[in-house]
Amino acid sequence: MTQGPDAPRGAAPAARPPRPSLLASPWPRLALVAAAFAAWYFVFPSALSLGITLMLLAGWATAWDLLGGWTGQASLGHAAFVGLGAYTVGVTAANFDLAPWWAALLAMAAAALLALLWGRLTFGLRGAYFVLSTIAIAEILRLVAINERRLTGGAVGLFIFDLQEPFGLDLFSRHVEFWFSLGYLLLVLVVVALVTRGRLGYQMRAVREDEASAQAAGINPVAVKSWAFVLSAALTALGGCLYGVFLSALQPQPLFELHLSVRIALVAIIGGRGTLFGPLVGAALITLAAELFRTTFAQANLLIYGLLIVLVVLFMPRGIMGELERRVVRRRYAKSARG
Amino acid sequence: MEGLAPFLQNLSGGLLIGGIYALIGVGLSLIFGVMRVINFAHGEFVMLGMYLAIVLFVQLGLDPYVSLLIAAPAGFLVGMVVQRLVIARLVDIPGDSTLLVTLGLGLVISNVLFLVFGAEPKSIYLPYATRTVMLGGIRLPVAQLIAGGVTLVLITGLWLLLTRTELGRAVRATAQNRLGAELVGIDTPRIHALVFGVGMALAMAAGVILAPLLFAIPTAGASYTLKAFVVTVLGGLGSVPGAIGGGLLLGVVEFMGASYLSSGYRDAYGLFAFLLVLLLRPEGLFGRTVKRV
């Protein structure tokens, strides 16, 4: 309800804080994201790989944010789900000639199950303990992927040679992969938008802000965290499936590395935790900067990465989108206060 | 492998490497105990120590065990500066911002090392450090014995500092109750800077004594950070004696696991132990039973 003509002007104007527009309706912005990437396809037809890596990283970071940002349980083990997704497609295609869409469903189910168990084990732990346990579990999974050769091909890895073609689309074509990645990114954004605006979203934020109070208000924190983790894991694994097809040669080192987990988390943090578009902004900034540095500054890319994180945490603790939102909210608030 | 001698050989090997793990872990645990900060750049400081020892050795021909006298104070100073400039700004902010900032710091350090020294592994060749001593059928490497001795001296020194001095009392008071400590007039920001400095001094000292033993690679810091975590969690986060026990235990578990089970899972044994302790006894194996974190 907006202020009616007969509402008393100037009297208690700040009684109802205005809804921040960035939270209000994500749909126009989502359409904008879709349009921007669709434009990328036509403007930079020779940089599709870059677009794909960007969108996948953005999708993972957005999915990570469900748990790490909205629910406040930072994980440094999400590479495990990327690896799980990629390997599920690879293993099932090589051994059972399973269609990739069934493999994707299977990967998501497996990731959800893993997240459920993982969460059961670790949600009793708080803060640093939880972060440390995610690193440990992801590291153990990496060692399993390296050592269990019959399943994963071990260090030599696994190759994806043939995949069944959905609607006659060649999944190995960068063009097809580009649109699939865009679809994936939009799917993650829509899911996160819906979840965070719904009941679960409020519960997640309540748990993040104060677990004890949330519990007092009748919220079961472990259940809420588990849901967030399961959704986050399943969505990350789906992106992992696409990444597996993109690489078509899977090896444990790049897929399960701590490095990838850290990157997923940091991209979300730089962009802004607990904001819908923050992780995307972070991923875009980092990926484009890295590509720029690759061709010009070369040596220094990871250094810049580290510096960026230190600076963001020190001076923009809410991340880029977080600070931006706060400013918009403040301005509106000031405006409405002035009447 | 059967028999008692090989077993003792493995046990001594595990204990000696565990001593170094303990030295790394103690710093991390101390910082957490006093400041409630998990230092994700801890392993990078170990690497910094290693490279410092290598530079001093190559440029000035300084024996690494002599350069301990430079590395430890240097680590102390760098730690103080880092604490004052970066971490002090974040200590009062709840959440994981200190964790993230130290993670970023670690990336900065490892990449600066990489830019300066390149990816090529570097090490120090000390003829006398590759020798071994036989002791009742057990072969003890000289470099590891020296490392064990240095570790013992440093940890004893730390223990004396914490328990026998006024400063140590202030540190312990800050760890137990920061507000209370401030009320009785302890300058807790200064204590924090000091503790971070001591932690970094220990980390860099560990790096120096590792230099003749292992290779320095700019990116190896992360694995030392992980080891330090395992050590501290095994012993109980924040407990200094616990970290010593945890370090020795991790060394033995890894060594025995690699020797009697599959070596490919060497790092996993420590992590399994870590998870088990985290789940069953989060206060650590050697910690007093306190309320669950």
Add this chain to the structure above:
Amino acid sequence: MRRLLVPFLVALMASGAATALAQESVKVGVITSLTGRFAEFGEQHQAGIQAALEDVNAAGGVNGVPLEVVYEDDTSEVNAALTAAETLVNQNLPLVMGAYSSSITNPLAQYFTRQQRPFLVFTSGDDAITRPGSDWVFRLNQPSYAYADVLFGVFDALNEQHGDGYLRTIVTIHGNGAFEVSVADAVDEIAAQRGYTVLQRQDYDQSGADFRPILNRFKSLNPDVVFMVSYAADSVALMRQIAEVGLDAKVFAGGAAGFALPNFIEGSGPAADYVYTATMWTKDVPYPGAQELDDRLQAILGRTPSYHAAQAYAAIITAADVLSRAASFSPADVREALLATDMPDTVYGPISFSDYAGYRNQASLPAVAEQVVNGEFVTVYVNGEVVNEMLDTPAWTER
């Protein structure tokens, strides 16, 4: 942000436009690690390429047109490598070559196969790149099998000298990267064929490791041969710790990578002596111009070149030869020319691509074995022949 983005976008568009310009040179693409973990090898590659371009262009380039190399840095990471590959494919270069690490080259090979563009591998050793391989992937360097094969040649030769049964049992220790595992697999395979017994095979994770528990275990097995496959840091650590633990064997064999580099000897000190190593090329190989090339590479690099530089040299002269024979620069014609390659006298040995032993489009060059004698690499075994005396390995207590 905008200040970064605008030049970036301009560069992206310019890269598309540049190909439209008239060709005053023939360009080939090279993807290698100029930065990141593998930058050391990228430098070696650059040195080899520089030397090769001088030679090729002094001899008239590609049918009178100078040859030029377009470098793309993979920053030692697979994503960047794939982005780089796409850039090169979109520039319609007739031939692309690369990369150093097998974990990067494998996905690249898959990509070029899908794109149906010829791809020439010149350093990555992982067997899987050309076994099973594809129509579009060619490799001139020896696959990982060759690293094990040449050392078994040495073992056979030693058995011949000392009488049968001198060497019989083997223990293997290797890193868990793709390349090391692939060599260790070859050890198992060849040992079974030639009547050796692999007593135990152990792998380890990551570098900077402590090998003593594994070595203690090996000691109780009393093996004739200790077969090691690892990268630079690990190879030095291994030999130092073997000396320290007192693990004796008749032969210490280093299956490539770390053991063949000059800093293996620098780092290990006297512990490196008597170790046999497999390498892909040395200045002593019986091919024309080897010594001169080594001197030139030394001058370019300012330090001892590794075999990777010679491989890059070979890649460029092969590219020049292929492109001057190709009917056109279309992918199909370049592929035909690659298949018809027959260069019997290169400094890297005779280069031609064939299918054998499960490999596809693989050059079949033997590796070289060296032994460390008094802190120097001595070439002892080339092309199935012993070319220098092979010294017995004394016990550690007698050194």
